[in-house]
Amino acid sequence: MKTYLIKINSFIEQLDHKTLSALNDISKQKTYKKGDFLLRQDEVCRTSFGLEAGILRKFYLNDGKEITTELLFADNIAISFESYTMQTPSKEFIQALTDTAVSQIDFTAFQNAKTNFPKLLELDLFMTEYYAMWLENRMFEFHTLDATQRYLLLMKEEPRIIQYVPVTYIASYLGISLETLSRIRAKI
Amino acid sequence: MKTYLIKINSFIEQLDHKTLSALNDISKQKTYKKGDFLLRQDEVCRTSFGLEAGILRKFYLNDGKEITTELLFADNIAISFESYTMQTPSKEFIQALTDTAVSQIDFTAFQNAKTNFPKLLELDLFMTEYYAMWLENRMFEFHTLDATQRYLLLMKEEPRIIQYVPVTYIASYLGISLETLSRIRAKI
DNA sequence: CGACATATTGAGATCCATCAACCAATGTGG
DNA sequence: CCACATTGGTTGATGGATCTCAATATGTCG
Secondary structure, three states: OHHHHHHHHHHHHOOOHHHHHHHHHOEEEEEEOOOOEEEOOOOEOOEEEEEEEOOEEEEEEEOOEEEEEEEEOOOOEEOOHHHHHHOOEOOEEEEEOOOEEEEEEEHHHHHHHHHHOHHHHHHHHHHHHHHHHHHHHHHHHHHHOOHHHHHHHHHHHOHHHHHHOOHHHHHHHHOOOHHHHHHHHHHO | OHHHHHHHHHHHHOOOHHHHHHHHHOEEEEEEOOOOEEEOOOOEOOEEEEEEEOOEEEEEEEOOEEEEEEEEOOOOEEOOHHHHHHOOEOOEEEEEOOOEEEEEEEHHHHHHHHHHOHHHHHHHHHHHHHHHHHHHHHHHHHHHOOHHHHHHHHHHHOHHHHHHOOHHHHHHHHOOOHHHHHHHHHHO
């Protein structure tokens, strides 16, 4: 699956100059401080956030509890997928866990760019395919692994998450309670 | 999310004649008998299966146990997503739960068609977006609902599954044991 | 009818959540 | 600079949800 990222990156590198500058024209650099919200529940996700530095967290509220759905580092793109795709109110929040720098692209501007530069349409497809594979993989983990195994796998596959993200968020990302995660960590 | 299906369908209806007949040219009608495998583990998923009649099941093996990942009815498209997208060996099987009729499209032929008929590229994106939203939703259910709630939701959202699919497969689709599902059913 | 797959029921074990107390580190106001 | 609140993490005891193993029941199809 990660080989697909390589394919996407080389696809981007091989983009013609016009396409690249079209993409550049609609990008806006922005920075956020630790704790800032890039998107709140019920807002429509009108831009994508290309993360250049820092850490972002996507989460939603369920019974008053925060459930983390994704933890993002540099070179990832953060969007509330359903909200962005359908331009409907978001269930998710996107929050900066550290000071961050992002490159924002407006949804409508990108839609227009896709019709003028078909390579961007292809790129959009590739990225969406990658996201779907990532989700399939995550489903697989929830379907087949218990709490300890999920944590061990995360350690192996995403060491940065273990290193830089508070355990509270890691626990909810893994779908387990804070206390259980604490016990798992004590045991290994 | 279901409104997106409506959008996709009307997009298909509005396709120009040339695009539609290009699609037609690369489609092959096939039928399978109950129990037949459309795809086996370790094979590369080289075609998509547009389901016209019957029921299909996607599953993989874990510890010798079958885990059902998707249950499909008419008008859905069955592929082993990662295998199809990357053209790598599949983890999943696709099996006919009843006699079925499908319209198969070869991966490579579709790739070529997409470059000649950009509308197909757009269509591919829309369908992939839908699949990603479906997966997000499924993750959400696993993250927030217990066994009983998941079953009740399935009854409400996908009554055909309850009606036509053996409980063994429903249980593994819901990520619970056969026995637990049986008890849940007894209680309601 | 008999045989084999499919579904239910029961009892015990296990995993994990919850609630509550506790600890350590950090920050803040007097 | 210290007392104290706050935040983030750990530890303990208990209960509930769900799994597993085993026995039994209900199909269903040749």
